[in-house]
Amino acid sequence: MEPDLFRFDDRRGFERKRTNFFAWTVAILLLIGLALAAWLGSFYVIGQPERPESYRLLQKLNKIEAPKRFALTAAPAGEFLNPKKLYQRYQAMGPAELTRKDAELTRNFIRNFEQVHGLVTYVVGRFNIMGARELTQDDVFTSGAVALARAVDQPELLMEHVFTTANQHDAKLLQERLVMGMDVNFERSHDLSAVIHVERLPDGRIQVTVVPLLYGSYAVTRGTGTFSLEPPADLNLAAGWPIFKTDNRRTVENRYDGYRSRLAPATSALPIVGLPPAKTAPPPEDALVRVAPALPLDDEPSAVPLRPGRKPVAPKPTEPVAVARAAGTPLKAPRAQPVTASDLQPNDSPALAMASASPEPSVMRALPVTAASPAVALSSTTGATWKTFAPGTAPVGRTLDTAGLRGVASNGLRGERVYLKGQFVVNFADANRAVLRPTSGQSGGLARNLRVIVDYPAGAPLPEPGSTLDRDDAQPYEITEVRRQSDGQLNVFVREIIKP
Known part of the structure; x- marks a missing residue:
């Protein structure tokens, strides 16, 4: 008998192989762990784009956009803080809270401020440049x-302002x-100018990184040509923050301290008249100013509406037109005729409408703004020019005497316009700067x-050494900085804003 015909009668051949449930369990658990890791990793990468590895991965997947330019009317909602408020806010934070805040600021900038929890922090106030370098x-x-x-x-607050260009x-010019x-x-x-990075220095000072969201145009007051800022096409987050590293920052601060010591010597001894004063740093030749873009005009200006009820009188083609000329004898003019009721007709004559048409307007190209313009973003206070006023016409501000400087020395200017009045004696004057002392008649230990x-200002006459200056409410100085040694x-830096 053929054995293959009855092979199923063999009990051993009919039995099925057993399933390895342990191996299948391990494989399923590995797949679940892999899916969970991918899910958590996506949250890590997308939720923290400020990390260099996350930023590069999102760039390769085309899941992140380059920083973009904002219009003034379409910028993200924010709060404007002066240097003192900025310093108080970040100085009060602990190390962990400051680290979280720094990551949030950078994350908002990378996301183009689309998922901001709260308000964007903008910087207002006056800063003095310590140094600059090319990126x-x-x-x-x-x-x-x-x-x-x-x-x-607030000298305890440092700011590094980034100006990104296309080439x-x-x-180099900037x-x-x-x-x-x-x-x-x-x-x-x-x-x-939005804050995108903040950190606390080892000596307790606060350093912030600021980027202008408008990326506007700039020009030099004593040069030709303009240049515009452009949003960065890419970010190299692996370079790390801040942009001015510790060694570079210390080098800049040492140079700046030497520059300031030459302008305002630390010794309290009065300079002697007749001896050459301490040399000052050469004033910059140019000032960087903002240039507003030219706005297009309408295609055709609308005609001036005429008073209803007057009948236009169009000149005849053959009628000569009289032209006024200067003459030694008076000219004879016809007597004015009264207007009758028949003359009061609606303005339906097409001749006057054709005559009122004007040629197409021409749009002038944008020119650099002068330093006296109120739209200046950057201006030099050493050997530069600024807007001056006639006596009694200065902008509204708070006027102080020498005794009132005590509060300014403790609290700062707080972003407001403050003037100084009083009677002063000129110690010496050189270049575009003079050093004054209050007269002995003024009371108070501070004086x-x-x-x-x-x-x-450049070209303004300087007072003679030894002369006395009387500055009242109509002719004050504008205070720019107060520094206590x-x-x-107490060194009070002011500038002349009154025309001679």
Whole structure:
């Protein structure tokens, strides 16, 4: 008999193989762990784009956009803080809270402020540039220039302002214009400089990184041509924050301290008339100013409406038109005729409508704004020019005498306009700067340890050493900075805003 015909009668051949449930369990658990890791990893990468590895991965997957330019009317909602409020906010935070806040600021910038929890922090106030350098491929921003500045009202706050450009030519030109000692004034009306990084230095000071969201155009007051800021096409987050590293920052601060010591010597001894004063840093030749874009005009201006009820009188083609000429004898003019009721007709004559048409308007190209314009974003207070006023016509502000400087020395200017009045004696004057002392008749212990450093506009006459100046409410000085030294000496930096 053929054995294959009855093979199923064999009990061993009919039995099925056993299933390895342990191996299947391990495989399923591994797949679940892999899916869970991918799910958690996606939250980690998408939720923390400020990390260099997350940013690069999102770029490869085309899940992140480059920083974009904002219009003034479409910028993200925010709060405008002066240097003192900025310092108080970040100084009060602990290390862990400050680290979380720093990550949130950078994350909002990378996401183009689309998922902001709260308000964007904008900077307002006056800063003084300590130094600047050109950006390289080893920085977070790879093209442009960056300036390190110190707050005038809060010296414990440092700011590095980033200016990104489209090419290296504009970056080099911009870096040359950001000279040491130049003032950077941020105003709420036309500046939107957002804080994207913050950290606490080892000595307790606060350093912030600021980027202008408008990326506007700039020009130099004593040069030709303009250059515009452009949003960065890419970020090199692996370079790390801040842009001014510790060694570079210390080098800039040492140079800046030497520059300030030459302008305002630390010794309290009065300079002797007749001896050459201490040399000051050369004033910058140019000032960096904002250029507003030219707005297009209408295609055709509307005609001036005529008074209803008057009948237009169109000149006849053959009728000569009289032209007024200067003459030695009076001209004879016809007597005025009364207007009759028949003349009061609606304005239905097409001749006057054709005559009122004007040629197409021409749009002028944008020109650099002068330093006296109120739209200036950056201006120099050393050897530069600024807007001056006639006596009694200065903008509204708070006027103080020498005794009132005690509160300003303790609390700062707080972003308001403050003037100084009083009677002063000129110690010496050189270049565009003069050093004054209050007269002995003014009371108060503060006046005895007070030195007033006055900046004059370019071309303004300087007072004679030894002369006395009387400045009242109609002719005050504008205070720009108040600094107290360790020996009690109070240096008040002001500028002349009254026309001679």
